[in-house]
Amino acid sequence: MKVECVVNKTSAIPPELSESIKSDTGVVDSIQVGKEYVVYAIGNYRGHIWYYIADEYYSEYPIWHPEIFFKILDPRVSSYWQVSVHENEINIGFKEWIADRYFYESLTNGNKKALEIFSKYKRLMDEEFPESAEDDE
Numbered sequence: 001m002k003v004e005c006v007v008n009k010t011s012a013i014p015p016e017l018s019e020s021i022k023s024d025t026g027v028v029d030s031i032q033v034g035k036e037y038v039v040y041a042i043g044n045y046r047g048h049i050w051y052y053i054a055d056e057y058y059s060e061y062p063i064w065h066p067e068i069f070f071k072i073l074d075p076r077v078s079s080y081w082q083v084s085v086h087e088n089e090i091n092i093g094f095k096e097w098i099a100d101r102y103f104y105e106s107l108t109n110g111n112k113k114a115l116e117i118f119s120k121y122k123r124l125m126d127e128e129f130p131e132s133a134e135d136d137e
Helices: 015-020 095-099 103-108 112-128
Strands: 002-005 036-045 048-053 063-066 070-074 081-086 089-094
Touching: 036 112, 081 095, 089 095, 095 103, 103 112
Parallel strands: none
Antiparallel strands: 002 036, 002 070, 036 048, 036 089, 048 063, 081 089
């Protein structure tokens, strides 16, 4: 799945999400309007859909951003994705992400094995959804 950032102003988000988006300038500068991003996983939080992408500050793991900032360019789902539903939450991602409710926490904590697993799937999904010619300009 591939999305394009259409807005990065914090004024675009609903009030219940404002504490989840930090910005002193009113702009989320980790995403760029007009830029395309591969979605590596999808989750929900406070009744909203969040995309896990390699944003402008990407180093080793994806960062979640609310779907309200994006439009879907390529609705195909990754062939590596699976779905889990747990306590009224739906998560979509590769099997290790889905099998372990704390996989993302392992990524953010720098767990070497989790980072290696994500790196493998990132490469595979990037190949599934290559950059368009416009991204190279």
